[in-house]
Amino acid sequence: MDDIVTRLSNMAIAHYQRAGHQPRRPTEEDIVRVRTLVAQALTPFSSNATATPTPTIPATAPSLEFRQFESLAWGLNRNMDVYEGHELLDKAMDEIPFQEIHEKAEQLSTSSSANPSALSFEDALAEALVQWYKHDYMRWVNSLPCPLCSGPTTAVGGAAPTPEERAGQANQVELHQCQNPSCGGVRRFPRYNDPAMLMKTREGRCGEWANLFTLFLRAVGLRTRYVWNREDHIWNEYFSPREKRWIHIDSCEAARDQPTLYEKGWGKKMSYIFAFSVEGARDVSRAYTLDWPAMESRRNWVRRDEIERIMRSVTSLRRAHLPAQQRAELEAEDVAEDASLTVGPHVELVPEMPRQSGSVDWTQARGEAGDLQD
Numbered sequence: 428m429d430d431i432v433t434r435l436s437n438m439a440i441a442h443y444q445r446a447g448h449q450p451r452r453p454t455e456e457d458i459v460r461v462r463t464l465v466a467q468a469l470t471p472f473s474s475n476a477t478a479t480p481t482p483t484i485p486a487t488a489p490s491l492e493f494r495q496f497e498s499l500a501w502g503l504n505r506n507m508d509v510y511e512g513h514e515l516l517d518k519a520m521d522e523i524p525f526q527e528i529h530e531k532a533e534q535l536s537t538s539s540s541a542n543p544s545a546l547s548f549e550d551a552l553a554e555a556l557v558q559w560y561k562h563d564y565m566r567w568v569n570s571l572p573c574p575l576c577s578g579p580t581t582a583v584g585g586a587a588p589t590p591e592e593r594a595g596q597a598n599q600v601e602l603h604q605c606q607n608p609s610c611g612g613v614r615r616f617p618r619y620n621d622p623a624m625l626m627k628t629r630e631g632r633c634g635e636w637a638n639l640f641t642l643f644l645r646a647v648g649l650r651t652r653y654v655w656n657r658e659d660h661i662w663n664e665y666f667s668p669r670e671k672r673w674i675h676i677d678s679c680e681a682a683r684d685q686p687t688l689y690e691k692g693w694g695k696k697m698s699y700i701f702a703f704s705v706e707g708a709r710d711v712s713r714a715y716t717l718d719w720p721a722m723e724s725r726r727n728w729v730r731r732d733e734i735e736r737i738m739r740s741v742t743s744l745r746r747a748h749l750p751a752q753q754r755a756e757l758e759a760e761d762v763a764e765d766a767s768l769t770v771g772p773h774v775e776l777v778p779e780m781p782r783q784s785g786s787v788d789w790t791q792a793r794g795e796a797g798d799l800q801d
């Protein structure tokens with residue numbers, strides 16, 4: 428089916444260009460529109476009842492900011508397929524101590540006098556997984572020890588990745604130079620993106636942590652989102668069948684269901700927060716702020732209707748091949764989430780914790796130390 432969609436889409440785009448309808452090179456969004464239309468056209472009529480309306484090609488040239496956003500959104504969307512790879516999931520299952528995690532989850536999901544507010548098993552599983560990941564598995568990187576004398580180092584900028592580093596999908600390499608001038612040691616810190624490489628290094632900052640944790644959430648069978656924040660942070664969400672909602676989970680902090688952690692705890696002034704899964708993409712910014720007017724006043728990058736348009740394109744492509752029943756269920760979830768987003772974050776207890784991951788200096792430099800700032 429995918430193959431037919433690709434071939435028909437390419438033919439349609441070629442015809443469109445030959446006919447002179449579109450002198451410019453088709454953008455990724457144009458291609459996806461055609462693919463969506465072709466996929467919908469190939470879907471049997473009976474299961475087409477909930478198909479999205481026909482997308483239209485905008486008349487004016489898109490702004491640079493819009494192009495940046497568009498390329499980010501499609502890139503993050505494409506990346507979600509990485510975590511569905513069987514080979515990677517198998518490797519992840521070798522890393523995760525399933526028995527230990529399941530026993531912990533059983534405890535957390537069993538009501539007793541000591542544990543009156545037991546979690547559902549899925550919520551307990553996410554909780555057990557994030558605690559293990561933070562405390563027993565990953566290592567946070569501030570500065571790195573000198574490779575020659577093990578003394579302290581100072582970050583001195585970046586370098587081009589070597590072919591080996593590139594093979595682990597590192598696009599940037601940080602250099603950390605020994606503080607002892609007579610030593611001359613330099614530690615390279617490649618910022619790997621390949622989860623298989625991260626399972627070997629088991630170190631990094633929020634990018635590496637959230638990247639690999641996405642895979643681990645999938646490996647234990649939870650529906651998973653990768654959440655991107657424009658103010659340089661990444662975290663996850665998983666879908667809770669009992670709560671019937673997407674729940675915030677930040678592996679760097681071992682924090683679960685604390686959506687106001689960044690705004691209240693860290694004092695972070697956020698603007699855009701986007702969530703991606705294999706089932707679609709959403710602007711979830713409002714789920715993370717108690718002060719939407721203030722957040723909205725900071726949103727000067729891309730217009731809301733443009734964001735919605737791309738998110739809808741991503742989502743309809745992700746769902747084009749799903750059975751009508753499943754698509755209808757996902758749409759019902761969207762409606763419920765839309766309603767909850769207009770209310771703001773799901774908060775029972777507002778955490779006031781300052782940032783846990785990263786050194787005090789690093790955290791303060793980012794303005795994320797919360798009350799420590801004063």
Ligand SMILES: [Zn+2]
Pocket residue numbers: 573574575576577578605606607610611612
């Ligand atoms: Zn040294």
